[in-house]
Amino acid sequence: MEDGYARLRALGExxxxxxxxxxxxxxxxxxxxQRTVLVTGSNRGIGLEFCRQFQSRGDRVIAVxxxxxxxxxxxxxxxxVGIDVTSERSVARLSEQLGADKLSMLVNNxxxxxxxxxxxxxxxxxxxxxxxxxxGPLRVSAxxxxxxxxxxxIAILTSRMGSMADNGSGGSYGYRMSKxxxxxxxKSLSVDLRARGIAVGLFHPGYVQTEMTGHAGDVTxxxxxxxxxxxxxxxxxxxxxxxxxxNGEELPW
Numbered sequence: 001m002e003d004g005y006a007r008l009r010a011l012g013e014x015x016x017x018x019x020x021x022x023x024x025x026x027x028x029x030x031x032x033x034q035r036t037v038l039v040t041g042s043n044r045g046i047g048l049e050f051c052r053q054f055q056s057r058g059d060r061v062i063a064v065x066x067x068x069x070x071x072x073x074x075x076x077x078x079x080x081v082g083i084d085v086t087s088e089r090s091v092a093r094l095s096e097q098l099g100a101d102k103l104s105m106l107v108n109n110x111x112x113x114x115x116x117x118x119x120x121x122x123x124x125x126x127x128x129x130x131x132x133x134x135x136g137p138l139r140v141s142a143x144x145x146x147x148x149x150x151x152x153x154i155a156i157l158t159s160r161m162g163s164m165a166d167n168g169s170g171g172s173y174g175y176r177m178s179k180x181x182x183x184x185x186x187k188s189l190s191v192d193l194r195a196r197g198i199a200v201g202l203f204h205p206g207y208v209q210t211e212m213t214g215h216a217g218d219v220t221x222x223x224x225x226x227x228x229x230x231x232x233x234x235x236x237x238x239x240x241x242x243x244x245x246x247n248g249e250e251l252p253w
Contacts, residue, residue, distance in 0.1 A: 035059045035060065035104035035105065036059070036060045036061075036062065036101060036102065036103050036104050036105075037050075037054045037059050037060070037061055037062070037103070037104060037105045037106075037107065038061075038062040038064060038098075038103050038105070038106050038107065038144070039051055039054070039061065039062070039063055039064065039107045039109055040064045040065070040083075040085060040107065040108055040109050040110040040136075040140060041064075041065060041085075041109040041110030041111060042063035042064055042065045042072060042079075042109070043063075043065040043066075043067060043068050043069040043071075043072050044069055044071070044072075045208070045221055046109060046157070046205055046208060046221050046224055046225050046228070047063075047065070047107075047109040047110070048069065048071055048072055048221070049221040049222055049224070049225035050107055050109060050225050050228075050229070051063045051072065051075055051077055052075060052225075053222075053225050053226060053229060054229070055075060055077055059104075060078075061075075061077040061078065062077070062078045062079075062080065062098070062101070062103075063075070063077050063078065063079045063080070064079075064080045064081075064083050064094060065079070065080075065081060065083065065110075066081065066082060066083060066084055067081065067082075068081050080094060080097050080098075085110050085132060085135075085136030085137075085139060085140055086128075086131040086132055086135070086136060086139075088139060091139050091140055091143045092143060094140070094143065094144070095143045095144055095146075095147065098144070098147050101147060102147055102148075102149045103144065103147045103148050103149065103152055104149060104151075104152050104153070105152060105153045105154075105155065105232065106140070106141065106144060106148065106152070106153070106154045106155070107155045107157070107232075108136070108137035108140055108141065108154065108155065108156045108157060109157050110132060110136055110137075111132060111133055111157060112128060112129050112132040112133055113129070113175055114126075114128065114129055114174060114175070115172065115175075116172075116173065116174060117171065118171070118173070121173065122174075125174055126173060126174030126177070127174075128174075129174040129175055129177075129178040130174070130177070130178045130181065132178075133175070133178035133179060133181075133182055134178045134179075134181035134182045134185065137156045137182055137185065137186070138182070138185045138189070141154055141156075141189060145196075148196075148198055150196060150197035150198070151197050151198075152197075152198050152199075153198065153199045153200070153201070153232060153235050154186075154189065154193070154198060154199070154200045154201070155200075155201050155203055155228070155231075155232050155235065156182060156185075156186045156200070156201070156202050156203070157203055157204075157205060157228075158179050158182050158183055158186070158202045158203065158204060158243070159175070159179045159204050159205075160204045160245065160251050161175055161176050161179055162176060162178075162179025162180040162181075162182065162183045163180075163183075163243075163251055163252050163253060164180065164252075164253060165252035165253065166251065166252055182202070183202055183243060183253065186200055186201075186202040186241070186243075187202070187241050187243075190240040190241030191241065193240075194237060194240060197237065199235050199236050199237050199239075199240040200240050200241060201231065201232070201235040201239070201240065201241075201242050201244065202241075202242065202243045202244070203228055203231055203232075203244055203245075203246060204243075204244070204245045204246060204251060205219075205224045205227075205228055205246050206218070206219045206224055206227075206245065206246050206247070207219060208220070208221055208224045209221065224246055227246035227247060228246045230248075231244055231246060231248065
């Protein structure tokens with residue numbers, strides 16, 4: 001536990017506050033200290049930062065991606081590579097490689113953003129976003145159900161751009177439609193998995209400075225990941241099926 005507190009020095013202020021609360025809860029509930037977290041899309045951006053911060057607070061991390069980055073390799077966490085969330089066969093291979101490992105948390109982070117206009121729709125890219133953003137999290141969650149413990153959690157990174165009520169600018173058809181679809185999938189998962197004691201949450205990270213956004217966001221991956229992990233920590237069967245901003249704001253469907 002002392003090592004865990006020492007690692008807080010490497011985090012920002014938000015991360016320190018969140019991690020300190022988590023470490024205190026571990027002291028009160030020692031069984032929580034053996035948490036295993038699996039993160040998809042872990043080679044860069046928010047996914048890489050999730051791996052770094054989960055590891056920093058003492059969780060066992062399983063990083064999943066197609067191709068690992070040097071930054072991910074340097075973390076030294078368990079990594080499963082060559083996994084494409086759009087492929088049923090590939091996701092089945094992920095389940096096989098997990099073997100007897102049991103998960104405390106599954107973070108469906110892998111995502112795809114491709115911009116197109118109504119005047120020049122790119123149907124191939126629209127379909128690709130559906131495969132990654134909508135079907136990917138459902139495909140992974142279904143394949144890993146036997147690896148999820150009772151009391152575990154599934155987090156799905158979505159976007160407020162999937163909100164019908166919040167759409168005041170139009171456009172971005174593939175991205176908006178795929179995120180609206182994954183919101184529907186996540187809500188259904190929360191209903192279907194309640195009896196198994198598994199909570200499901202849908203979370204918007206904010207406009208994050210990543211390769212996906214061309215580094216044009218207003219929040220860093222470090223801050224976004226820290227805020228999101230604070231939401232994950234309070235996810236339970238009491239608020240399962242939630243659709244929330246990383247800052248805790250409840251978002252409209």
